[in-house]
Amino acid sequence: xxxxxxxxxxxxxIPSHIQEQIARNGNEKQKENAFRNLTVSSRLRGxxxxxxxxxxxxxTPTGTKRRTIYDAKNGxxxxxxxxxxxxxxxxxDTSVNEAYDGSGKTYDFYLNNFQRNSIDDRxxxxxxxxxxxxxxxxxxxxxxxxxxxxxxxxxxxxxxxxIDVIGHELTHGVTQYEAGLVxxxxxxxxxxxxxxxxxxxxKQYVKQQTAKQADWLIGEGIFAPAIxxxxxxxxxxxxTAYNDPLIGRDPQPAHMKNFVKTSSDSGGVHINSxxxxxxxxxxxxxxxxxxxxxAGKIWYRTLMDKIQPLTNFAECAGMTFEVAGTLFxxxxxxxxxxxxGWAVVGIPVGAPLAKAAGAK
Amino acid sequence: MxxxxxxxxxxxxxPLRAEINSSEMKPDRAQELKRLVEEARPFDQPSTxxxxxxDDLHYQVTIEHDGQSKTINVSxxxxxxxxxxxxxxxGEEALNKLRNKA
Numbered sequence: 001x002x003x004x005x006x007x008x009x010x011x012x013x014i015p016s017h018i019q020e021q022i023a024r025n026g027n028e029k030q031k032e033n034a035f036r037n038l039t040v041s042s043r044l045r046g047x048x049x050x051x052x053x054x055x056x057x058x059x060t061p062t063g064t065k066r067r068t069i070y071d072a073k074n075g076x077x078x079x080x081x082x083x084x085x086x087x088x089x090x091x092x093d094t095s096v097n098e099a100y101d102g103s104g105k106t107y108d109f110y111l112n113n114f115q116r117n118s119i120d121d122r123x124x125x126x127x128x129x130x131x132x133x134x135x136x137x138x139x140x141x142x143x144x145x146x147x148x149x150x151x152x153x154x155x156x157x158x159x160x161x162x163i164d165v166i167g168h169e170l171t172h173g174v175t176q177y178e179a180g181l182v183x184x185x186x187x188x189x190x191x192x193x194x195x196x197x198x199x200x201x202x203k204q205y206v207k208q209q210t211a212k213q214a215d216w217l218i219g220e221g222i223f224a225p226a227i228x229x230x231x232x233x234x235x236x237x238x239x240t241a242y243n244d245p246l247i248g249r250d251p252q253p254a255h256m257k258n259f260v261k262t263s264s265d266s267g268g269v270h271i272n273s274x275x276x277x278x279x280x281x282x283x284x285x286x287x288x289x290x291x292x293x294x295a296g297k298i299w300y301r302t303l304m305d306k307i308q309p310l311t312n313f314a315e316c317a318g319m320t321f322e323v324a325g326t327l328f329x330x331x332x333x334x335x336x337x338x339x340x341g342w343a344v345v346g347i348p349v350g351a352p353l354a355k356a357a358g359a360k
Numbered sequence: 361m362x363x364x365x366x367x368x369x370x371x372x373x374x375p376l377r378a379e380i381n382s383s384e385m386k387p388d389r390a391q392e393l394k395r396l397v398e399e400a401r402p403f404d405q406p407s408t409x410x411x412x413x414x415d416d417l418h419y420q421v422t423i424e425h426d427g428q429s430k431t432i433n434v435s436x437x438x439x440x441x442x443x444x445x446x447x448x449x450x451g452e453e454a455l456n457k458l459r460n461k462a
Contacts, residue, residue: 076441133448138370140415142437154455155374165371172414185414191414219372232372245456247374266412270373 029350030242038294060123062115066105068125069096072132072147079129079145095130095160101149102166109167109202110174113292114300114303119173126170130160141172152225155247162222167202168195178243179307186312188269194307197299200235201292211284211291217241235281238274254278256313256346275345276313287334294334296326312348317342321349361393364422365454367447370436371415385453389422393449396422402445403430409438419447 060066065086071081071093084091084100089359091097099118103126110116112132118124127145136149139159146169148159159165175181181191196218203216218241219232229242229250238252252274253260259275280299284291298320321338328334342349361382368375382390402423407430417436422429437448 003381018423076444135370135452136448137374137419137451138412138436140437142413152455154450154459156372159371168371170417174452176414183414188412195414222372232374247376251373264368264375264418265373266369266418270369270371 003266050285053128055183060117060269062117062123063111064103064123066118066123066125067100067103067107068127069099070127070129071096072129074134074150076133078132078147080126080132093130095148095150095158096148098158098160098163099146099166102160102163103146103170105206106167106170106202109198109205109292113205113296116174119170120177124173130158139169141169141176143176147169151222151224155227156187157224162203162219163206164196164199164203164218164220165222166199168199168218169230170194171198174198175303177221178304180309181307181309182309183266183269185267185269186272187310189272190276190307190311190313190316192269192273194232194279194299194303196235196273196277197280197296201296203300204290205292206277208290210289211281212288214282214291226227233270233274233277235277238278252277255343275347276316279317279341279345279347281341282344284338286340294328295337298327298334298338301327314347317347361397361423361425363424363450363453364420364425365450367451367454368418368420369415370417376451376454376458378457380450380453380457389453394441394455396446396449398423400440400442402432402443402446403428405432405434405440405443407431408433409435413437421447421450 010212030174049146058162059150067086068082071083072078083093084096095238107118108128110118118126123149128148129145130148131147132147134150135152137156139146139148141147146166151159172191175191175194179189181194183191200214200216204211207214214235217231217234220230222232223229223242227242227247229246231241232284233250233252235240238254241250241252243249251260251271253272254274255273255278260268260271262271280295284295287294302316302319302323306323307316311319320342321335324332324335339350363380365380366375366377382393385393402421412435418433419436419439420431420433422431434443436444436447
């Protein structure tokens with residue numbers, strides 16, 4: 001129904017009552033598309049009763065992974081040729097297997113820790129395309145699926161190589177369904193931040209690492225060997241991931257006083273995300289143990305229940321503080337750690353929000 | 361043909377900037393650029409299109425050719441296929457230029 005998949009999240013030309021008819025009476029593919037559109041549009045409009053009415057029509061049972069990997073064969077057409085479906089044997093193609101395994105581990109991570117049934121919490125199929133275009137230096141979520149380039153071999157290697165990249169892209173899907181954070185300026189940097197947080201937590205979960213053991217790097221190992229850098233971003237030390245004569249240095253700030261005002265990168269969404277990333281790292285390390293268990297839980301519930309399309313840094317900080325109080329108790333160690341973590345990056349919480357630094 | 365090329369955003373957000381001149385290219389590459397420009401018709405494209413999808417690449421490209429000049433701000437996902445092919449080619453040339461400098 002939406003020819004251009006890139007516009008799918010915002011493409012609700014068909015009225016919702018007709019979509020509801022399709023969700024009831026269409027074939028499998030039509031039902032899935034109609035339900036997906038109803039779900040996103042209803043969530044963004046806050047009409048949660050629609051979801052309960054139609055959930056039964058299009059939900060895949062919890063715990064049922066449905067992965068589909070496509071090969072664009074270096075062309076422009078998405079999704080490309082189907083090369084591996086759920087339960088199919090391993091491919092001879094490393095990118096195919098990495099996309100398959102990585103999306104499966106992301107599904108397990110969300111299910112086992114947050115009882116979440118796929119990207120939309122309704123068992124949505126996890127579609128990935130590998131080998132998109134020639135030497136393509138990017139990975140992205142287009143509103144419906146993940147898309148991975150091979151890299152040009154000079155700056156980047158294939159983008160499926162690092163599992164946190166896969167978790168990052170799938171989390172853009174989760175954010176799209178649950179919070180609708182606008183991809184611009186501070187809300188956009190928060191959108192990036194949530195993807196980095198759950199991408200990194202996925203990697204830590206797969207490796208069963210504690211907060212102290214984890215490297216907190218995003219995109220470790222995807223630079224080509226000649227580039228001087230360990231990763232694209234560091235949540236532990238934003239601004240230190242790379243420094244190279246060809247591509248320059250990691251531009252991320254770690255404190256509100258270094259907030260970067262720019263019109264490029266959608267207002268610095270991949271730059272200023274360093275600030276909340278650092279706060280999350282501080283909180284996770286202060287709490288100790290497995291970061292997804294407490295810090296991750298606070299962040300997940302904040303994304304589910306609090307974040308709005310235009311939430312800014314200071315508001316997000318206040319929300320995490322409130323959620324920590326609800327989950328673990330007012331004045332709990334968790335809530336105190338949240339306050340202390342945001343203070344490290346220059347965002348006071350627990351005080352009136354209007355006084356918070358950087359509030360718009 | 362002279363092209364000012366700038367790419368930003370994307371998952372990596374590693375910016376790439378270079379000025380490209382077809383007269384400095386190998387003849388087959390210059391020929392390829394001419395063909396891609398004819399197919400992408402940049403002078404007939406809208407100057408801006410930005411849906412702001414997560415991790416989408418952004419390009420700002422100024423093309424000077426046959427006395428015409430045009431600046432296009434376009435996001436990768438919003439670019440027509442012919443434009444994507446031109447942008448990929450320009451990205452390769454921009455990287456070559458930078459490597460020769462470095």
